[in-house]
Each structure stands twice: as structure tokens, then as C-alpha cells.
Amino acid sequence: MRTRELVATCSRGLEEVLAGEVLDLGGLRVEAGRGMVRFHGERQTMIRSCLGLRAAMRILIPVASGSAGDREQLYRLAGRVAWEDYLTPGGTLAVNVAGRNSAFGNTVFAAQVVKDAVVDRIRQRTGGRPSVDLVKPHVPIHLHLREGEASISLDAAGTPLSKRGYRPKGGPAPLNSALAAGLLLLADYDGERPLLDPMGGTGTFGAEAAMIATRMAPGLYRRFAFERWPDHRQDLLVKVRRDLEALQRPAPCPIVSADHDPKALKVAKQNLGAAGVTQWVDVVPGEATAMVPPGEGSLIVINPPYGKRLGEAGALKGLYSALGDRLKAIGGNSTAWILAGNRELSKSIGLKASRRIPVFNGPIECRWMRFDLYEGSRRVGREDNSLVMSAEKAEE
Ligand SMILES: C[S@@+](CC[C@H](N)C(=O)[O-])C[C@H]1O[C@@H](n2cnc3c(N)ncnc32)[C@H](O)[C@@H]1O
Incomplete structure (x- = not known):
């Protein structure tokens, strides 16, 4: 051919x-x-x-x-x-x-x-x-x-591939699904380690992580423009679908999407349900500055608010600094990646990034920043156990 x-x-x-x-x-x-x-x-x-x-x-x-x-x-x-x-x-x-x-x-x-x-x-x-x-x-x-x-x-696709076909409900600032998946791949995520998104919003990282972990093709159940072309080969589409379906497996490690906003949690649950990955993602309430990863060697992915409007960035400095403090205390050979869209705010994290990859979130130039959290090595700042809420606890 x-x-x-x-x-x-x-x-x-x-x-x-x-x-x-x-x-x-x-x-x-x-x-x-x-x-x-x-x-x-x-x-x-x-x-x-x-x-x-x-x-x-x-x-x-x-x-x-x-x-x-x-x-x-x-x-x-x-x-x-x-x-x-x-x-x-x-x-x-x-x-x-x-x-x-x-x-x-x-x-x-x-x-x-x-x-x-x-x-x-x-x-x-x-x-x-x-x-x-x-x-x-x-x-x-x-x-x-x-x-x-x-x-x-x-x-060939028509509607952009970031529209996975499960019609996710939007939130205040949902990540583009293709960008979220790409960021997870840049972080070498393959489903073989626990994953936590402590600012999960509408659950985009959770949904994409579940699809990567279960090896579910993101466009398996959506329609494409090429299906309307005169030379379309339905037999080939059916074969490709079958081949991709055969690759699927259960997610080997936990995936947690947390947020402190009840409305975001509700939308995340709806989106994950529509994407068919509910069983692989725990959607839990939680304060990001008290996050507890779901296991040793977790991958933590964070898309914090950037504070685009005047005055907001100042107010967010405290949040970024508290996030940094919490990450320092986590250790456990975890790795955290933060999508930073504001240079000043990212400095407030107070941790040295081991990688800074330029990526564009729509028109916003961001850095996808990696932080290696070794056991005990960078334990500084406060560690207030009363703030710690485990994913399991929050679910009750
Ligand atoms: C930029 S949005 C994340 C959007 C998400 N990636 C998505 O695709 O929907 C930031 C999220 O962080 C949540 N958030 C902000 N501060 C938080 C905190 N201190 N603890 C937990 N969640 C927080 C907000 O409720 C919001 O849903």
C-alpha cells in the first residue's frame, strides 16, 4: 500500500x-x-x-x-x-x-x-x-x-484530537487534554508508579494518566473526519480499533485527583465517568499544601493557578511557597512536576528544579519544572501533621 x-x-x-x-x-x-x-x-x-x-x-x-x-x-x-x-x-x-x-x-x-x-x-x-x-x-x-x-x-481528524470524545465539562481553567497527556509523557509517566494531582480541577491529568496507565487509546471511541471521505476503509478502522483495544490492561498503581473546591470535584467525577476511567482514579477533597502522595516513589503533577489578573499573583505567592514547603517535607523518592506560567510565582516555590522544559499552554509560555524529592534530604520549613489529610481519609 x-x-x-x-x-x-x-x-x-x-x-x-x-x-x-x-x-x-x-x-x-x-x-x-x-x-x-x-x-x-x-x-x-x-x-x-x-x-x-x-x-x-x-x-x-x-x-x-x-x-x-x-x-x-x-x-x-x-x-x-x-x-x-x-x-x-x-x-x-x-x-x-x-x-x-x-x-x-x-x-x-x-x-x-x-x-x-x-x-x-x-x-x-x-x-x-x-x-x-x-x-x-x-x-x-x-x-x-x-x-x-x-x-x-x-x-484527518476534524475536531482537534484534544477533544477526546467524552465531552468533558469545563472548569475555571481546564488543561487541554493533549497537553496534559504530553506533560505526563515528558515526566516519563507510564502508569508504573503512583500518581497524584493535588490541584486536579476538572480531572484532566487524572483522566490522561488513567488512559496511559491502562493503555487505552485516547481516540478509541470518538469519530473522525476521515470516516466521511469517499475512500474511507471501515474495515481498516475496525482493525485498528481492535488492535488498540487488545493492548488494554488494568492500571497497575493508584491515581489520585484532589482539589479543595467541591464544585471542581463534582465536575472531575463527571468527566472521569464519561471517559470511562472512574474505577482507576480516586477523586478526593484535599488541601494541596497538605498533600500526601499515594505511595513510595509517587509522581506528583501540579497545574496551579497562575494569577493572570492584576493583584492575583501577589496573593498566590503564599500558596506557591506553602506548596514548596510541603514538597520538601514529602521526600519518599517522589518526583514533582509543576506547570509554571509565572516566573515570579515559580521562584516562591523555593526549591531548585532539576529540569525546566519550555512548553506552551495555549498562548502562555510556561516551564514544566521537575523537582526530585529525596527521602529526608531537603527537609526544611514547617511540617504540621495536623494539616495532613491522606487520600484515604479524605475519601471517607
Ligand atoms: C489551574 S486549575 C487546575 C486545572 C486542572 N489541571 C484541569 O484540567 O481542570 C487549579 C486548581 O487548583 C485548585 N486549587 C487552588 N488552590 C488549591 C489548594 N490550596 N488546594 C487544593 N486545590 C487548590 C483550584 O480549585 C483549581 O481547580
């Missing part, structure tokens, strides 16, 4: 872990770029990428790339693609735009040019006219702009 070029996009900072995932699923000529991984594979690899990649946002199939210094050039570039192979006259399309090109002040204009080129080509060749459907198009088209240039791709 023919192999073709594929591109998996991701949050910046996750390229290396995503490249590792692509290699594991059989991608060929794998090359990490900026916010993406380029590789080659057969149709089955494309399907497997959509269902199985944890850190990826989109799976793109490039169809045209070249100069786009003005409207005419972009129109010609888009018009060269054999859209009639993908889109029937009654079919629907949508154009999603990423990147920037000063010839197209706003991305809506660039999207319009590509849409016109596709519609005109189908009309000339077939006499029919495809229409736009922004929600569930047969063919989602991804336009990536660079200065003077553009790349046009088919978007």
Missing part, C-alpha cells in the same frame, strides 16, 4: 514526546519540527495516529505547498489540488487557518480564498457546488500560512 506524508501538530514543547509516540505506532522517516512532527505512513498509520496519539492536536495530510504572496497565488495553489477526489458536489468543507502571512491581514480572508478555489474547481469539474459546514464538514481543510507561503492539508 502507498505511504504518504503526514503531519501531527502539537503544543510547542511536546515535539519530542510526540515524535516518540509516532515512532512507537510505526511512523516512518519521523522528523520533529516546531509545534509538529512530520512522518510517513500508510492509511492504517494515519488511522492509528488519529486514534492513538496522546500529545497530538491534529493529523494533517499535506496536499499543496508553495508561494502565497497575494490572493491570486493562494487561489492558484489551492486550485491545483484534485479536490474532486475528496469532495462530492453535495459535500461540505471548512477551512481552518493557522500561522500568519502579511498579505492576508485577517485569516478569515485567507480561508475565504481557499474556499473559493475549492468550490470553483468542483463546480468546473462536476457542475455541483459544495457548501461550507463549520461544525461537521466532510472535508476539513487546514491552511498554514507563513510569510509569502502557504501549506494546504486535509485534516
Whole structure:
């Protein structure tokens, strides 16, 4: 079967872990770029990428790339693609735009040019006219702009892969699921050690950790744009699903998602239930500054509030400092990773990070900071046992 070029996009900072995932699923000529991984594979690899990649946002199939210094050039570039192979006259399309090109002040204009080129080509060749459907198009088209240039791709998944299909309920600041999974992979999490998220919010780390630990493919039960394409092979999709299902196992170690906000706990329970991982994640009330990891050698992952609004950051300094104190007291050969989106606040943790990996949480440049908590070695500050609430206790 023919192999073709594929591109998996991701949050910046996750390229290396995503490249590792692509290699594991059989991608060929794998090359990490900026916010993406380029590789080659057969149709089955494309399907497997959509269902199985944890850190990826989109799976793109490039169809045209070249100069786009003005409207005419972009129109010609888009018009060269054999859209009639993908889109029937009654079919629907949508154009999603990423990147920037000063010839197209706003991305809506660039999207319009590509849409016109596709519609005109189908009309000339077939006499029919495809229409736009922004929600569930047969063919989602991804336009990536660079200065003077553009790349046009088919978007095989459609809805971004971070939407796992269990329709998580939002909270005040839920992490993107693909980013959460990528951060866990950067922390070398494979399910073989206990995991605690003491500021679990809507349970995103918990859900992704459970899927990694049980080897459940994140896109196993969602739908994809490629299922609406004329050349779709349902037999291959069924085979890939079966192969992925066969990999599943029970989670070998405990996973705990805690929060001090009862509303967040309620949403986390709903989300984990919808994701089908309730049995692997304990959702418990708890104060992060009194956290107790669920076992020796635990991995602790924390996405604390950043305090984006004026005045909030000052108030959060005390929280970061108390978190640092608690981590110092934990030891137990645990490892903590904190997603820090505010440099000043991260200094208040008062611990030296052994790694600081730049990652982007949407537009916010963050550091994924690692702290090694050796037994007894850095025991400083207060240790107030009256504050300590174990996960089991909190559950009662
Ligand atoms: C940025 S949100 C985490 C979002 C989470 N990663 C998700 O995907 O939903 C921070 C969470 O920390 C919780 N939180 C803040 N201070 C806390 C504390 N002292 N103890 C426990 N939870 C706390 C908040 O209730 C909020 O849910």
C-alpha cells in the first residue's frame, strides 16, 4: 500500500514526546519540527495516529505547498489540488487557518480564498457546488500560512484530537487534554508508579494518566473526519480499533485527583465517568499544601493557578511557597512536576528544579519544572501533621 506524508501538530514543547509516540505506532522517516512532527505512513498509520496519539492536536495530510504572496497565488495553489477526489458536489468543507502571512491581514480572508478555489474547481469539474459546514464538514481543510507561503492539508481528524470524545465539562481553567497527556509523557509517566494531582480541577491529568496507565487509546471511541471521505476503509478502522483495544490492561498503581473546591470535584467525577476511567482514579477533597502522595516513589503533577489578573499573583505567592514547603517535607523518592506560567510565582516555590522544559499552554509560555524529592534530604520549613489529610481519609 502507498505511504504518504503526514503531519501531527502539537503544543510547542511536546515535539519530542510526540515524535516518540509516532515512532512507537510505526511512523516512518519521523522528523520533529516546531509545534509538529512530520512522518510517513500508510492509511492504517494515519488511522492509528488519529486514534492513538496522546500529545497530538491534529493529523494533517499535506496536499499543496508553495508561494502565497497575494490572493491570486493562494487561489492558484489551492486550485491545483484534485479536490474532486475528496469532495462530492453535495459535500461540505471548512477551512481552518493557522500561522500568519502579511498579505492576508485577517485569516478569515485567507480561508475565504481557499474556499473559493475549492468550490470553483468542483463546480468546473462536476457542475455541483459544495457548501461550507463549520461544525461537521466532510472535508476539513487546514491552511498554514507563513510569510509569502502557504501549506494546504486535509485534516484527518476534524475536531482537534484534544477533544477526546467524552465531552468533558469545563472548569475555571481546564488543561487541554493533549497537553496534559504530553506533560505526563515528558515526566516519563507510564502508569508504573503512583500518581497524584493535588490541584486536579476538572480531572484532566487524572483522566490522561488513567488512559496511559491502562493503555487505552485516547481516540478509541470518538469519530473522525476521515470516516466521511469517499475512500474511507471501515474495515481498516475496525482493525485498528481492535488492535488498540487488545493492548488494554488494568492500571497497575493508584491515581489520585484532589482539589479543595467541591464544585471542581463534582465536575472531575463527571468527566472521569464519561471517559470511562472512574474505577482507576480516586477523586478526593484535599488541601494541596497538605498533600500526601499515594505511595513510595509517587509522581506528583501540579497545574496551579497562575494569577493572570492584576493583584492575583501577589496573593498566590503564599500558596506557591506553602506548596514548596510541603514538597520538601514529602521526600519518599517522589518526583514533582509543576506547570509554571509565572516566573515570579515559580521562584516562591523555593526549591531548585532539576529540569525546566519550555512548553506552551495555549498562548502562555510556561516551564514544566521537575523537582526530585529525596527521602529526608531537603527537609526544611514547617511540617504540621495536623494539616495532613491522606487520600484515604479524605475519601471517607
Ligand atoms: C489551574 S486549575 C487546575 C486545572 C486542572 N489541571 C484541569 O484540567 O481542570 C487549579 C486548581 O487548583 C485548585 N486549587 C487552588 N488552590 C488549591 C489548594 N490550596 N488546594 C487544593 N486545590 C487548590 C483550584 O480549585 C483549581 O481547580
